[in-house]
Amino acid sequence: MIAPPLRSNAIDLIGNTPLVLLKGPSEASGCEIYGKCEFANPGASVKDRAALYIIRDAEARGDLKLGGCVVEGTAGNTGIGIALVANALGYRTIIVMPDNQSKEKMDTLRALGAELVLVPPTKYSDCNHFVHTSRRLAEETDGAVWANQFDNTANRKAHIEGTAQELWEQLEERVDGFTCAAGTGGTIAGVGMGLKQLDETVAIALTDPHGAALYNYYANGELAAEGSSVAEGIGQGRITGNLEGAPIDTQFRISDEQGLEWVARLLREEGLCLGLSSGINVAGAVALGQYLKRQGRDTPRVATILCDTGFRYLSTLYNRDWLTAKGLPVFDWLKN
Numbered sequence: 351m352i353a354p355p356l357r358s359n360a361i362d363l364i365g366n367t368p369l370v371l372l373k374g375p376s377e378a379s380g381c382e383i384y385g386k387c388e389f390a391n392p393g394a395s396v397k398d399r400a401a402l403y404i405i406r407d408a409e410a411r412g413d414l415k416l417g418g419c420v421v422e423g424t425a426g427n428t429g430i431g432i433a434l435v436a437n438a439l440g441y442r443t444i445i446v447m448p449d450n451q452s453k454e455k456m457d458t459l460r461a462l463g464a465e466l467v468l469v470p471p472t473k474y475s476d477c478n479h480f481v482h483t484s485r486r487l488a489e490e491t492d493g494a495v496w497a498n499q500f501d502n503t504a505n506r507k508a509h510i511e512g513t514a515q516e517l518w519e520q521l522e523e524r525v526d527g528f529t530c531a532a533g534t535g536g537t538i539a540g541v542g543m544g545l546k547q548l549d550e551t552v553a554i555a556l557t558d559p560h561g562a563a564l565y566n567y568y569a570n571g572e573l574a575a576e577g578s579s580v581a582e583g584i585g586q587g588r589i590t591g592n593l594e595g596a597p598i599d600t601q602f603r604i605s606d607e608q609g610l611e612w613v614a615r616l617l618r619e620e621g622l623c624l625g626l627s628s629g630i631n632v633a634g635a636v637a638l639g640q641y642l643k644r645q646g647r648d649t650p651r652v653a654t655i656l657c658d659t660g661f662r663y664l665s666t667l668y669n670r671d672w673l674t675a676k677g678l679p680v681f682d683w684l685k686n
């Protein structure tokens with residue numbers, strides 16, 4: 351057995367995550383479906399990668415100096431990543447978050463020492479939206495930079511240089527397809543661009559939750575949303591800076607119920623405790639595998655992202671009363 355490498359500092363623990371073959375999804379689709387274990391990052395989500403690249407980029411531009419402050423609007427995971435990286439590099443953190451996100455994320459941010467500002471959820475066009483509030487706070491705070499994860503393409507660069515390259519090597523340079531959902535779009539655009547640079551025949555698919563506008567945009571050129579989703583961190587209504595030029599070949603729309611079914615199966619059958627965006631991604635990966643088989647690819651090899659740990663959602667996804675209140679099916683083992 352080869353021992354995992356020694357790292358010289360905590361920042362180096364970000365990225366180089368394991369890749370796991372997902373048995374149930376592979377059997378269901380007749381493909382090889384792989385999950386990139388982004389919950390294994392120090393902040394337990396895929397967003398540690400973007401946080402590190404955004405902070406390094408601000409330093410390189412000379413905007414962020416020792417003792418400075420990083421301000422961001424986030425559904426939570428980016429804030430957790432930023433707080434950890436900022437702590438390691440000597441910066442303060444101010445995080446603006448909609449107050450309907452999971453309590454676990456709020457408690458985690460406070461525990462990490464971030465200054466947490468909660469705002470009511472509202473439309474992006476409202477000047478009190480969490481993104482606009484965070485930009486204003488950054489402007490008003492001395493020595494602060496605004497991370498701007500939605501439009502700052504340092505975010506997707508983390509996936510072009512990191513995630514895509516790692517997937518390529520881990521899959522021994524044979525990848526037929528990749529799919530995931532978009533929040534900022536940094537992951538789908540960055541992994542898509544990175545993989546296409548390595549092999550232009552890799553199929554890149556957007557997996558969209560209900561309530562988001564991107565499925566319609568890539569299917570027929572119109573930003574239009576239908577339905578709703580309780581998934582945190584995904585569901586986008588506009589073409590962000592990170593999504594501009596994303597090489598999307600096809601798209602799937604996945605319901606919360608379909609995502610939850612995979613969350614339940616991955617937990618019970620494979621021992622993986624994940625958030626809902628991971629379940630939605632896996633449902634999308636199964637759909638992409640089946641699509642590639644119809645296109646004539648033999649036992650396609652499809653990768654997706656296991657975005658964050660389910661421990662972040664004990665009071666929501668894994669809570670009987672919460673699921674019932676949302677009209678969602680309760681996992682069998684939570685029924686009593």
Ligand code: PMP
Pocket residue numbers: 395396397425427428531532533534535536537538582583584625627628657658
């Ligand atoms: N899943 C979760 C749980 C997230 O927090 C995020 C980040 N918003 C995503 C998926 C989507 O990642 P990205 O911002 O790179 O599109």
